[in-house]
Amino acid sequence: MIFMRAGFFDTLKNEECLYEFMSQISNDQTAIQSTNKWSEVAGQVIDRLMGKNMSATYEFHQLTIDMPKAEGPDGKHIGSVKWTINGRIVITTQAYEKNRPTI
């Protein structure tokens, strides 16, 4: 009986979520179209991550990048390379007043 109740409430919860989700999609159709270019969206996210007075730490663990073969002038093969990146990059941003008087 307990399981039946749990199942019933789960179903109800999922239906509520589905209804809410569908309603939101419906509302989206009337939403004003603003930023819609990939590069602009990427820029906004980067701006957000590089905000004022922020500290961001990027940690790389066995990140393998396989650079494919490239062709140089006259169809010459430049060759390929595999990089493995391990380590940490810390970026700290600080805002300061541009017109601050100097001593």
Added chain:
Amino acid sequence: MILDRNYLHIDKQDQVADWFVKSMKAVQTGSIKLKLEGDLALKIDIINHENKNKIKVDLLQPTFFRTSDDETGLFDKLRSAKEFAKKLTDNEVTISFLRRGGEAITLGSDAKPTLSKIISRSDDLQIDSITETTHLKRDLKTD
């Protein structure tokens, strides 16, 4: 009920999108963690299987990734990013977006949409969990 517009539109000559997808193809394995103000905000895991790349982007603190001054949130853009998802499929790349460990949406090569195809009209975009999708949408939208 059906989205007719692509909120996240990619121009044919958008080199940033091209470069971005090709970079994702070049990254084979590994993981990247992003800590903001000391707290883990994002975890990216990259797996390569049979020359196909699968990238799992786990938004551990989704509110950090809100885009400001926008009527539609970042998630709406991703959910309707048909052109971007197609580009991923063409390059055999899959991106899954997770919210605090729970899979929400998958774009690209491994996406196998069933019901979500009715919403997105795309073969390259799958909604994994309506609950997580709803939460993620809420988290990424500016109040």
